[in-house]
Amino acid sequence: MTRTGTIIDSEEITMVDILHRVGITAPVAEVYAALTTVEGLAGWWTADTQGSGGDVGGVLRFRFGAGGFDMKVLDLDPGRRVLWEVADGPPEWLGTHVSWDLAQAGDYTVVLFKHAGWKEPVEFMHHCGTKWALFLMSLKALIETGKGAPDPHDVKIDNWN
Amino acid sequence: MTRTGTIIDSEEITMVDILHRVGITAPVAEVYAALTTVEGLAGWWTADTQGSGGDVGGVLRFRFGAGGFDMKVLDLDPGRRVLWEVADGPPEWLGTHVSWDLAQAGDYTVVLFKHAGWKEPVEFMHHCGTKWALFLMSLKALIETGKGAPDPHDVKIDNWN
Numbered sequence: 001m002t003r004t005g006t007i008i009d010s011e012e013i014t015m016v017d018i019l020h021r022v023g024i025t026a027p028v029a030e031v032y033a034a035l036t037t038v039e040g041l042a043g044w045w046t047a048d049t050q051g052s053g054g055d056v057g058g059v060l061r062f063r064f065g066a067g068g069f070d071m072k073v074l075d076l077d078p079g080r081r082v083l084w085e086v087a088d089g090p091p092e093w094l095g096t097h098v099s100w101d102l103a104q105a106g107d108y109t110v111v112l113f114k115h116a117g118w119k120e121p122v123e124f125m126h127h128c129g130t131k132w133a134l135f136l137m138s139l140k141a142l143i144e145t146g147k148g149a150p151d152p153h154d155v156k157i158d159n160w161n
Numbered sequence: 162m163t164r165t166g167t168i169i170d171s172e173e174i175t176m177v178d179i180l181h182r183v184g185i186t187a188p189v190a191e192v193y194a195a196l197t198t199v200e201g202l203a204g205w206w207t208a209d210t211q212g213s214g215g216d217v218g219g220v221l222r223f224r225f226g227a228g229g230f231d232m233k234v235l236d237l238d239p240g241r242r243v244l245w246e247v248a249d250g251p252p253e254w255l256g257t258h259v260s261w262d263l264a265q266a267g268d269y270t271v272v273l274f275k276h277a278g279w280k281e282p283v284e285f286m287h288h289c290g291t292k293w294a295l296f297l298m299s300l301k302a303l304i305e306t307g308k309g310a311p312d313p314h315d316v317k318i319d320n321w322n
Binding site for chain 2: 016017018019020021022023105106107108110112113114121123125126127129130133134136137140155157158159160
């Protein structure tokens, strides 16, 4: 909807991101591992995770009961940042970016999460915003307690899941 | 950052909203009551809730350990919509709007939540996005099970709370 140097109307500003922040009482290396290894990812997002998350250019295949996402790893900065691009999935997700920025703050690893590039704030985006929050809590639980809540054992939030 | 008719750079588009969606297996009237009565609000957001939420122009005073928010009720459409404006609170919240849109979908009341008008996607906004998700799950739990998780018994997500 909006482009560089284009005259826009404020009503047209629909570029909204999903943003979250959690703090995990663990070293950044543990959180980074849970975002870049199949074993880690399967422990908090979906048990059906395959592919390669530890190398730039690798592709991760996340499958859920109703479908799934393929994420291409665009950037990795060990202990600091992970960036994925959605290479396959529902149309609203295609081409969007998911970033994870990590920082140590005392006993915590603070995770700043962003799912950016949604074209419109559709109802599905509302749903995904809430689901991401609960999956981030699942990541936190996995690392702090050893047990996350990945699909199909994820927390259900509404009539869509 | 962006204004009607202004030439902008896409990097300047920072008007982001917090969006969430939950489904609650209850009639819309029950959800509406939990958003417009002090007793309801105290059951899922913060136990220290005072004021008036059932009349347009009323003010609700929500207090937490570290501070709080005053919300002015801007709009009410019974069983359908609640709109608040932040009249007092942290500077990032002042003047922002919190809306709740309700709709029946089968056995569910679907709640579309929006916290709009953030000037910048600051780290505090990331935190609030995650906290809102968990408070919405607290609202869902309150109505479905009779027991929510309002402050001070809310789910802690990071080193800020």
